[in-house]
Amino acid sequence: MAARTKTTKDRPSYRCTECGWQTAKWLGRCAECQAWGTVEEYGGAPAVRTTAPGRVTTSALPIGQVDGRQATARSTGVPELDRVLGGGLVPGAVVLLAGEPGVGKSTLLLDVAAKAASEEHRTLYVTGEESASQVRLRADRIKAVHDHLYLAAETDLSTVLGHLDAVKPSLLILDSVQTVASPEIDGAPGGMAQVREVAGALIRASKDRGMSTLLVGHVTKDGAIAGPRLLEHLVDVVLHFEGDRHARLRLVRGVKNRYGATDEVGCFELHDEGITGLADPSGLFLTRRDEPVPGTCLTVTLEGRRPLVAEVQALTVDSQIPSPRRTTSGLETSRVSMMLAVLEQRGRISALGKRDIYSATVGGVKLSEPAADLAIALALASAASDTPLPKNLVAIGEVGLAGEVRRVTGVQRRLAEAHRLGFTHALVPGDPGKVPAGMKVLEVADMGDALRVLPRSRRREAPQEAEDRR
Numbered sequence: 337m338a339a340r341t342k343t344t345k346d347r348p349s350y351r352c353t354e355c356g357w358q359t360a361k362w363l364g365r366c367a368e369c370q371a372w373g374t375v376e377e378y379g380g381a382p383a384v385r386t387t388a389p390g391r392v393t394t395s396a397l398p399i400g401q402v403d404g405r406q407a408t409a410r411s412t413g414v415p416e417l418d419r420v421l422g423g424g425l426v427p428g429a430v431v432l433l434a435g436e437p438g439v440g441k442s443t444l445l446l447d448v449a450a451k452a453a454s455e456e457h458r459t460l461y462v463t464g465e466e467s468a469s470q471v472r473l474r475a476d477r478i479k480a481v482h483d484h485l486y487l488a489a490e491t492d493l494s495t496v497l498g499h500l501d502a503v504k505p506s507l508l509i510l511d512s513v514q515t516v517a518s519p520e521i522d523g524a525p526g527g528m529a530q531v532r533e534v535a536g537a538l539i540r541a542s543k544d545r546g547m548s549t550l551l552v553g554h555v556t557k558d559g560a561i562a563g564p565r566l567l568e569h570l571v572d573v574v575l576h577f578e579g580d581r582h583a584r585l586r587l588v589r590g591v592k593n594r595y596g597a598t599d600e601v602g603c604f605e606l607h608d609e610g611i612t613g614l615a616d617p618s619g620l621f622l623t624r625r626d627e628p629v630p631g632t633c634l635t636v637t638l639e640g641r642r643p644l645v646a647e648v649q650a651l652t653v654d655s656q657i658p659s660p661r662r663t664t665s666g667l668e669t670s671r672v673s674m675m676l677a678v679l680e681q682r683g684r685i686s687a688l689g690k691r692d693i694y695s696a697t698v699g700g701v702k703l704s705e706p707a708a709d710l711a712i713a714l715a716l717a718s719a720a721s722d723t724p725l726p727k728n729l730v731a732i733g734e735v736g737l738a739g740e741v742r743r744v745t746g747v748q749r750r751l752a753e754a755h756r757l758g759f760t761h762a763l764v765p766g767d768p769g770k771v772p773a774g775m776k777v778l779e780v781a782d783m784g785d786a787l788r789v790l791p792r793s794r795r796r797e798a799p800q801e802a803e804d805r806r
Contacts, residue, residue, distance in 0.1 A: 351378045355528035355564065356521075369528050369564075406546070409595065410506075413451025416604060416613030417444075420575060420588050422596015425452075425507065425548040429595065430539050432513075432568065433588075434553040434561045435577030440586055440606050441552050443478060444577070445509050446471065447610055448550070450480035457506035458484045460499060464491045464515030464525075478610030491525065493518040493534050500541055510538065512552035514562065526554075531563040539570055568592065579606070583700025585620055586611065587639065601640035618757060620699040621646040627727075631719030634730045634759070635711035636750035637703055643746070643753035645730065647698040648708065650715040652691045660690060666697030667712065668704055675713040675735060679720075682739030683713075683783050687720050706734035707744040710763060710786060723790050730754045731763040731786070739783040741765045751775060763789065 351358050352375050357368035363375050409424035418424045425431070435441050446461065453459040459482075463471050468489045475481050486503050490496050493516050500508065510516065517525035518533045535551070542549045551571065554562040561568060568574050572594045579586035588602040603617040614620070622634070622645060631650045636643050648667070655661065664672050672695050679685045695712065697703055703712075710733035718725050732750050734742040743765040751762055755772035763786055766779045780786045 349378060350375050353522050353529075356532075407595075410452075410457070410548070412448045414444075414448055414613055415615065416602035417448060417588060420590045420593075420596075420600045420602040421573060422593055422600075425550075426572070426595050427506075427546040427548060428543050429573060430535075430542050430549045430551065430571045431573040431575060432551045432553050432561070432571045433575045433577060434555050435579075436555060436559070436581075438581050439577050439579050440604070440611055441577050442466075442471075442511055443474065443606070443611050444586075444588075444604065445511060445550055445552065446475055446480045447478055449507070449509050450475070450482045450485050452507050453482040453484040455484060458486060458503055459507045459509070460486045460488065460503045460505035461509045461511070462488050462490055462496055462499065462516075463511050464489070465511060477608075480610070491515050491517060493537055497537065497541060500545070500547075504545075505547060507548045507550070508538070508542070509550045510552065512554060513538075513567075514554045526563075528564045531567060535567050535570055580700045585614075585617065585700045589640070597641075599640040601642055603639075603642075618645040618753070621697065621701045623647060623698055628724035630722045630724045631715055633711040633715040633718065633725055634754075635703070635708045636730055636732055636754050637701070637705060637708060638746050638750070641749075643750050644701065645754060645757055645759075646701050646703060646708075648703070648711045648715045649696050649698065650712075650719040651694045652688065652716070652719045653694075655690060655692045661692040661694070663692075663694045664696065666700065666702050667695055667708075671706075671709065672712060672716075674737065675709060675716060678735055678737060678739055678783060679713055679717055683717060683787055685717060685720050688716065691720075693719075705744075706742075707732055707750075709733065709735035710741060710780075713783060714763075714786060714789070717787055718790060721790060726761060726789060726791070728759045729761045729763065729789070730759050733763065733765045733780070733786075735783065741780050741782060741786060743767070751777065 350362050352366040354371045354374045355369040357366055365372050366374050407426050409426050411418055411424040449459045449461045468487050488499050513534055514526040516534045517530045521529050521533045523529045538549055556562050574592040576589045576591055584605050586604040586606050590598045590600055603614040605612050605614050633648050636645050676688055680688055711731040713735055714731050734744050747764055747768045748770055752772055755775045762777045763780050764777055771777045
């Protein structure tokens with residue numbers, strides 16, 4: 337009798353317990369999530385299936401006949417968040433908010449939950465990281481208690497879906513998606529398979545009910561959103577909550593938005609009583625003085641499409657060690673080093689090479705765009721010569737290694753913001769466009785032109801220059 341040949345159905349199949357990836361042979365490492373030792377045998381290989389055409393429940397319509405009023409955004413009650421979302425929360429939209437631990441995600445969303453709640457629109461806040469009593473304490477502190485804000489502490493997906501049937505909310509907030517698990521899926525909460533299943537179930541519930549959903553997502557140590565990349569593709573909006581935990585400023589930045597622009601930024605201030613939106617945050621980044629101080633220069637940076645006036649400070653002191661220190665805070669070390677080289681070679685300021693140099697921004701703002709180069713260079717030159725820059729002066733421009741000052745985007749918006757805050761003089765690259773009335777703008781072509789704004793009559797000799805003259 338001939339030996340029985342193994343068919344496709346008899347062959348075993350293997351599946352990764354973390355992400356659900358399937359393969360016909362065993363592997364020590366999952367080819368999908370790169371996890372070791374998670375591929376296990378679970379049964380016969382699935383038979384090849386074909387999908388037959390199904391019954392159409394809703395006929396396709398010309399796009400001009402589709403009613404778009406059902407997707408009208410509803411305000412969250414927080415104008416700065418509405419700015420980033422593109423006007424508010426769209427019914428059925430799913431928003432993923434990610435950020436570092438302790439940056440204030442839960443505080444912001446609890447405030448949104450209370451302000452968005454009303455008799456017609458209930459809000460359900462589900463926490464998987466804290467108990468209900470802990471969330472209530474925070475709500476009392478930030479005054480986020482509302483009769484139509486419902487709170488539940490759950491980590492089981494089926495129970496969360498049951499709360500949706502009981503409460504029938506217009507807004508669901510889940511903190512966080514990595515803490516909820518489905519009993520029908522193998523793997524621990526936070527695993528790729530669990531995150532995919534939980535997010536998929538909540539997205540389906542949101543679309544079916546016309547319910548807006550805000551999901552909190554964890555981040556890795558590199559700052560990326562934890563979990564499968566598929567999660568970012570499934571949701572409608574992806575927001576990043578940024579900020580230094582030692583500073584008051586917090587930024588909500590849109591990374592993906594199907595309902596609005598992705599270049600908007602919301603500014604918030606975190607304090608003991610909660611978190612507050614800042615419609616005009618420039619005051620956090622400035623130090624008001626009666627008289628100018630050497631080593632300070634103002635610039636206008638663009639966060640998304642929003643112009644912000646920021647202050648750059650520099651300090652130079654005699655070094656006590658063979659290798660002088662170079663310390664920065666809020667500025668890119670590489671760009672500060674480039675400005676030092678340009679000042680020494682193109683600006684003929686030789687006193688910087690053997691001195692300790694400290695540079696920073698005010699208020700915790702981070703300046704990374706090249707438009708701040710001119711302000712950094714002028715602050716360093718002012719500190720080296722111990723000569724203050726003229727009062728009410730802003731500097732905008734990118735500085736090249738040849739010493740030239742290059743044009744940057746949004747010069748007119750930057751000048752308009754500086755003029756609104758009372759600044760009367762500006763240094764900009766050539767051809768700035770329309771200038772606000774009453775503002776004196778000096779076009780500079782290179783660092784030589786820019787350094788002429790330092791008052792020569794009050795300039796003190798740098799130590800190295802004085803030593804060279806002797």
